[in-house]
Amino acid sequence: MRNSLYKSIKYLVLVGLFFNLETLPLSAQDDDVSLDMEFRFKTYKNADKTRSFIVEFYGTMEKERVPVYDAEIRFFNSTEDEEVLIGTANTTQEGISNLTLPADYSYIKDEEGYINVTARFEGSGDLDSFEESLAVRDLNLTLELNESEDGNTITVYANMIDNLGEEIPIEESDIYFYVQGMVSRLPIGDDWLEEGEYIFDFPNDIPGDKNGTLLVYVEIEDNDDFGNVTQTATVNWGTGPRLESGKVRMLWSDFGPIWMIVLMSTLLIAVWANIIHSIYNLVRINQEGKELKETT
């Protein structure tokens, strides 16, 4: 009860702050409600080479997140001299604003090849303005799938793209491998990539779908220079489901399973034996009745 009251108050405060409600409930203010605001900005390069700029905007009170909903976040591509608006996106009910730009989008880069992007919330009523910037270099992850009798491997090539559009192997980075599960991704390995190349020995005991197909994710995560970069590949290296036999059970199969026929027959015989036993007893009662009638 107390928790739900606090929760209600928190939402009221946040909605009130955002829409600049002048009649904020006094009781909420009296309750010493304080929010520590968080404005987190990240970028992801997706498998299809599109790039997502994501802001998480929320307050924290008593270790609990209270997302800011419907806040307009503006994204700017900037250099020392200029600032270009590349898009806006409002936060969702989870407090997340997502701007995804196409693969061929032409960013303004600085001399070292960095893309500088700023995410900005201008403020609304009692909610202060927030701003966060990041700088990333464009990076391409390329996967080469190799099948052999000794084992399957994935060769990862990581090349950054300079100002002239040339691909240059990166020096080093952490690299992570996952496969898609039903609910979340399953980590299958991580290592250190050097000189733009890494060969990953793919495990041979991972179950796939009914055809043994797996969706593999290769990622560079939270890198200071490149942010988050993902590449995917579909491979047919899963173990597949284990069927016990070649026979598939179907309702329309020609015959029922033997065990079922035996069980049903046994049960029916037992029941009918009892019915016959009862009828036999009734017949004997009848016979005795007739004999008694004849003797009297």
Next chain:
Amino acid sequence: MNSDYSRTEILKRFAPILEKTSTMGWIWIIALIYLVGMGVYAAYIQFTEGQVVTGMRDHVVWGFYGVNFLYILGVSYAGAFASAILHFIRTPWKIPVIRIIESITVLSLCVGPFFIFLCMGRLDRLHYLFLYPRIQSPITWDVIAITTDLIVCIVYLYLTFVPDFAILRDHDELKLPKWRKNLYRWLAIGYRDTPTQRKRLYRATRAMSTMIIMMAIAVYTVLAWIFSLTLQPGWNSSIFAIYFIVAGVYAGIAVIIVSLYVVRESFHLEDYIVRRHFSVSGFVMMIIAVLFGYFTFSEYFSRWYSNKEHDILLLNSLFDRYFWHFIFANYLTVILPIVVMTFKRFRTIKNISFTALVAIIGVWINRYLIVVPTLENPYLPIQDTRLEYVFYSPTWVEWLLIVAGIAGFCLLFTVIAKFVPIIPMQEVLDEPETVNDTGEPKISGIEIKSYT
């Protein structure tokens, strides 16, 4: 104890019920026959014009009929279970109620299957189920189980009737038509209550009692499997068999309590069917209500928690379109028996009977909520279907056939009550505690007043 004297006294007590029918009795019987006749007319309309006269369509192929079939067989199961268990218990308390329970069991089994016939689009192919059975199909198991159970129940009921047929045959002072006396003579199959005959009858009845418990569990389990072995949202559940059994027992106990009340009031059997019968039945009903609530909660909670898309669609429908049905069937039906039986001052015969009536309706709605909303939320929706084809609402034909089914049940019950004493006379005589020194019956320690 003078046995002949006791027999005569008991016969005198039940003779008016067997010999005469009051004006109200005739009105009751004629009204029931009229309702059954209307049902036959509705069935004729359905068979000649097809199922288009019902509310059943492409999605909801089991409407009122399916629900009634499910419900009535549950009642039968409960009756079978209760009567078979009572058979093993030696207590004078059971005597006034056992025949009522046995009758409910057999009559439910006779009436119930008619409703599944009404669901069939091609009734002319009914015999194919026997000609071309598929042992893999739960429908085949159901046909076999119900047919066998019906035979077992009829044999069992007949076995319990034999001694009373003999008493009715042997007493010429009963003012009955000749054909009826001849029928009693034929049905008594020469039973003279000799030790050998008694032993044989006891042995047969005992064997059938055991069989009847197993058959009842098997039949209702198979019935539950017809639903739970499918992948339909709301049906594919591992606890459905036991849930069905508990719901069946709950509805059955409620029907037994209401029947006890009606028989007690109609035939003025206040001396035989006493408050203790209602209290004990009420407590059994309360325990089963708690179990029913527990299984209902488990069933819906696990569906809600696992959050599967189609289960959630179904639950949304239950808490939206069927909100009040859901509250009545799964809350009120569970809470009311607990309240009535917990507080002593609420524990009156009328209150317990009313609670049983609420339970009868509540469990029926619970069965409806299992059958219809699931069919309205199928895995593969049919595209471009009219709304009235998706959502089910029963037509007058279905309502009439439901009423006719209930009337048919009541009519058959009335016929049995007029044909044989609704309280087994032989058992009253056999139980020393039920007869006092002068041969007058007493039940549960309460002496019965003079009947003359």
